[in-house]
Amino acid sequence: MIILGVDPGLRCTGFGVIESRGRRLNYVTSGRIRTQSQELPDRIKTILDGLIEVISKNRPDVIVVEKVFVNVNPQSTLLLGQARGAAISAAVLNNVTVKEYTALQVKQAVVGNGHAKKDQVQEMVRRLLRLPAAPSSDAADALACAICFAHDAPMSNKLAQLSNKSF
DSSP states (O other), X not given: OEEEEEEOOSSEEEEEEEEEETTEEEEEEEEEEEOOOSSHHHHHHHHHHHHHHHHHHHOOSEEEEEXXXXXXXXXXXXXXXXXXXXXXXXXXXXXXXXXXXXXXHHHHHHTSOTTOOHHHHHHHHHHHTTOSSXXXXXXXXXXXXXXXXXXXXXXXXXXXXXXHSOO
C-alpha cells in the first residue's frame, strides 16, 4: 500500500510518501510545497497543484491529513483549515481515500507520546524509515501521518471484521 501523508500549512505544506508491506515500512519520497505569494487564493492553488503533482507521480492508495486543532488565534486556525481543504481537494479530485488524525494521535503512534516535540518526531521517523538523516520538520510530520495510518490500518481492519461477526 502506498500512503501519502500531508502536514498542511499555508507557507509550507509538508508531504511524505511511504510504502507499507505488512509490518515493513519503506520510504519513497518527501518534501515541502512552499508558497511565495501573499494572496490566499494563490497559496491555495500552489498547494493544490503541488499535491496533485505528488499524487500523479506516486499514485497513493490513501492520503492522510493532519486534523486542525483550535489554537489561540482563531484566524490562524481558519487559514490552516483552508490549506487542509486544498490537500483534501487534491485527494478527492484524484479519487484517493482520505484519512485524518490529530497531531496527538500521530505523535502517539510514532513516538509513543502524544506531546512529543518536533525533534523527537523527526528522530523517530528517521529510525522507523531507516533514513540516513532526519527529514525537515514539515516532511517528518507528513511522514509521521503516513506511519500513523500504516500502524492503525491493520487494527482498524481487524476491528471492522470483528464488528461484522455475530456472537
